Amino acid sequence: MIEMKNLVKKYGGKVVFSNFSLSIQQSSIVGLYGRSGSGKTTLLNLIGGLDLPDSGDILVNHKKLTKSLSELADYRRTYLGIIPQSFALLNFKSAFYNIALPLIGKAGKEEIEKEIEILSEKLEINTLLKDRPTELSAGERQRVAIARAVITKPAVILADEPTSALDETTQSIIKDLFLQEQNRGCTIIFSSHNKTFGEFADKIIQLP
C-alpha cells in the first residue's frame, strides 16, 4: 500500500503539488492522466524516491520513505520496477544485458536466461536480444525497458508513458503483461496520455 499525505512540491516558484494526498491499494493498477506539466512524472519520481517532496510524507507499506540516498537506492532495487520515459538503456550493451541488469549478481546464469526467454517471448523481442538499443526501434527499446522492470518481479511497477512508442497490438501485449503482474500481487502505477490504454486500470487519477 502506498500513501501520500499532504505533499508539497515546488520547482522554483511553480507549485506542482500543494497538500496533495493519495492512497493506492496493493495489487491495483493506477493510471495518472493530465496535461503536460501537470505533475505525472513528478509524482512517479516522488514515489520512486528519485525526487524528494518539499513537505509531506510518502508511506510504502506504512513505512515512511527515508531521505537517505543509499536507503532510497536500496528501496528502489528491492521494491520497484521502473520504466522511465527515456527508457534509460545502456546503449553499449546488448538488449539481453539490459534486461538482465537487475538480476546480475542476484541470480544464476541459467535462471537469468530462463526468465529472459519467457519475458522476451511475451514481449516479442526474443529475436532482438543480441542487438544494441541503438539498433532497435523506439517501440522495441520500450519493450526492452519494460522487460527489465518486470524481470525482478517487483512489488511496485512505476511506468512513465509505457506505451508512448507502441502500436495498438503491442499495447495490448503490455496490458496483458501488467494484468499478469497484478495477479501476482504487484501494484502498477503508470502515467499516460493515451486514454484507451487506461481502460483496464482500477483507478484513474486526473491531475489538474
Place this chain on the structure above:
Amino acid sequence: MRECVRNDVQRNQRNFLILIVINTLLFASIYFMSVYEFNFYGFYHASLPNKQKQMMLIDYSGKFTSDQAVPLINTDQQMKKSKLFSMYEMYDQFIEWVHYSGPDKFGDGYEEGHFQGEKSVYQYNGKTYASTSIKSTQLSLNCFSKFSLQTDRGRGFQESDYNLHFGDTVPVLLGHEFTETYKVGDQFKALYLFSLFNFEVVGFLKEDSYIKQNGYGPASYLDRDVILPMFNITDSPKNQDDAFFRTLHYSNKTSCLLEYDSSVTAKEIAEELNRISSSNGLPEYQKYKVTEDGLAQISTNQMYRALSVGKWLVFFVCMGTFILLINRQIKAHLVDYTIYSLFMSYQKISLSLMLEMTACILASTFFTILIILALSKSLMYAGELLLSSGLLIVLLTVYIYFKMQHVDLKKYLVEGEQND
C-alpha cells in the same frame, strides 16, 4: 548469453582502444611540442639572414655506466674535430673538499639555503672522507677568451693543464673572494666525481668574473667558485671505477655549448651531432637552441610571431581535444551510471569508470614513451611525463567522484540523453 556478452566486450574494447590511440597521439604531440620548443626556435632562427653566431646547448642523455667511457671520449674528440661548430665546455659539478676549514659561503647550496656542511663521502674504493661540498665550475680553455676571464693573481690555465694522468695534481683557479682565505701555491685534496684528486691553487680570477652557461641570459658569477680545467684524461682506464669516473667526466664535458656560424643551419648541426653519437653507439644528445643575442631581437619579426602563435595553437588544440574526449567519456558514463544506480550497484560503475580512465591514461603514457624512444632514442622528461599522468589521474578521479555525487537521477530518465 555468452555471445551477447562477447559482443559487448568487443565493443567496449574497441572504444577503449580508440581512446588510447587518440590519447597517445595527443600526449606525444604535447610532449614533442614542449621538449623541442627550443629546437623549433632554432630551426627558424637559423634561417634568419643575420651574420651573428648561433648557439646550441647539448646534453648527454645516455646511460651512466663504465662501458660508456670510451664511446664518450671518442665522441668528445670527434666533436672537437668538427668543422661545423666550436665547443665551449662549461659544467658546474661541485667538489668534495676534504677537511675543508674555509667559510661556509663557498659551500654548494649556501646561497640557496641548503648548504650541508661537513659530511662523510665515499670514494669508489670504499674509503670514507670527511668533506664539504664546495661550488666548482669546470671550464675549457676557450671559455676564458669567450667570457674575457682574467686572473689578478697567479697565472691562468695553459694548454698543458688540460692533459692529465690519473694521480697528477690538478691546477685550479679560485674565485676572487677566496683571496681572503687562500693563496697561490696552496694545495688541498678533494673528491671530484667520487675520485680523489690533489689540487693546487695556481691563480685567482678577477672580481666579478662571470660566464653565461647558455651563451646568453643571466650571468653566473665565479667569485665563490673553484675553477677546474675541463681536462682530458689521456691514459687508458685501469679498472671499472676509473672507467666510470671517465663516463661521468666526459658526459659533463660533452654536455656543452656549441657555437656555429649563421651560414650553417641548426638542422645540419643536429645531423652532425647525431652522426657522431651514433657512430660511437650513443643515443642522440638533447639539443636546445639558444642565441647569444637573446630572442628579443627577433620577436618583432612577423613570421616568428606567427610560428610562435601556431605552436601554442597546436598545443591548445591537442590539450582541448584531450579534455573534450575525456569529458565526453565521463558524461557518457554518467548516463550509464544513472542506469546502473537505478538497476544495479552504482559503486561498481564509478569504480570501473575510474579504473578505465586510469588504465587509459597509463596505457597512453606507456605508448607515448615508446614513441619517444623510437623517435628520439632518449627518455628526457619521461619522469615529468609520468608525474603529469599521475596528476591527471588524481584530478580525473576527484572530478569523477564529484560528478557522481551530484548526478541528477531523474534528469536522464526524463530527458533520455544519448549514452553512446
